[in-house]
Amino acid sequence: MSYTYLRGALAAAAFTLALNAATSAPAAEAARVTIGNFTFGPAALTVKPGTTVTWLNGDDIPHTVVADDKKTFRSKVLDSGDTFSFTFTAPGTYPYFCSIHPHMTGKVIVKAS
Secondary structure (H helix, E strand, O other): OHHHHHHHHHHHHHHHHHHHHOOOOOOOOOEEEEEEEEEEEEEEEEOOOEEEEEEEEEEOOEEOEEEEEOOOEOOOOOOOOOEEEEEEOOOEEEEEEEOOOOEEEEEEEOOOO
């Protein structure tokens, strides 16, 4: 097992623990997308307005997170263990992709309660 892979796996575990610990705060909602094996998981995520979505690169190679319109949100290149967050304020469907590996796609669906 490579050091880079192990570092990414440890970062993913730490991130999950941090998200679980933060659930006691009633303020803003949070959701997570994990990047692994050249996929976004989950591929489609439904959240409420005001939710901050955080993408975690658990892969051992770099990836990006870019809105299809290339304007709404765009991450820097995420190395193993890096994260990118964006808060979705308006209802709608927000498709995105990895600009390094365009076959990697996902979407965030924002629905009011």
